[in-house]
Amino acid sequence: MASAPFPDSAAPALDDGPVVLARGEGPYGEVVLRRHGALLQIIANGCFLMDTSDGRSERLLVTEAFAALADHPSAAPPDVLIGGLGVGFSLAAAAAEPGWGGITVLERESAVIDWHRAGPLGELTAAALADPRVRLVHGDLLAHLHEVEAGYDALCLDVDNGPDWTVTEDNEGLYSPAGLAACRAALRPGGVLVVWSARGSERFVKNLRKAGFTGVGTREVPVARGVPDVLFLASHHLASQSA
Structure with a gap:
């Protein structure tokens, strides 16, 4: 970051x-x-x-998704859902890319939203939040995925320290077979899923494949201290690019 x-x-x-x-x-x-x-x-x-010490992996969460979609262009600009607002690096990266269509950001903590709208974190995201493509939603990610109708071209999820290191027990549902099925159902054909994690997980890679995703891969992002951050990449029907 x-x-x-x-x-x-x-x-x-x-x-x-x-x-x-x-x-x-x-x-x-x-x-x-x-x-x-x-x-x-x-x-x-x-x-x-x-x-706010770095942000490479959080920005790559979005840029990797856009790059994967660019390999299979569609008639309309792609829509992205960013799960987790955090300090705003992923949102800022999405807003900096003119090729995105709609940019929806879902955050379950109202305090975090307030700190961006009228607090210190606004220094990072004020310009992005003013972008007419951006929609900031307060709510639960898994519930939103079950409710979405039109679908997204990309899901960029950063709501935990990783699938094997969840912040709350409730988040484990997102990485379960039912949760991954909800992710896949919320993606349009050819869409991509990118999940941020503080460490790798062979179990999660296998679960993505079991859930019907294709082109499953990972990208490690070096950090100043400790093990690299990891991005899990997968696609709905079409193979995605991974490094």
Whole structure:
């Protein structure tokens, strides 16, 4: 994740400890926004979720999906659903690509939405949120997938630390056979699914294939510390590109 564009005067010294900027209560407990030096961080129930220190893998979540769709162009610009707003890197990457049609972002924590609309995270996403293609939806991802009618050309999902490391037990349903079936049903033929994870999972790769996805592959994205982030790529009927 690339460093957030905050002016030096707005950020405390890098050796200062984290400072809580805001707290919110959601359906799954407390969500906290804090600043640590030049970085903004989101913490859920004491579990670190993400910060503004980098963003390569979150941006690639969207750019890989667009590249896969470009191999099988359609008459209309493709529509994308981004599952998880987070600090906004994926949204910003989608808005920066003029080739997308509709850009829907689904976030279950109302506090996170507020921090983007009228809070510190707005510095990252104000321009993207002003894009007329962007629709920000507050709700549960799996419920939304079951309700969608027209479908999407791409699902770019970043709602957990990964399929084997969920933030809440409820999220396990997304990676279950029923959850993957809902993802596939929400995709138009030829559509692509990209799932972000903090680590790889052979089990999830097998489950994607069992769910009927084709062209299943992974892309590792190096990070400054620890194991690489991983993107799982799959397609509905048509083979997707993977690195």
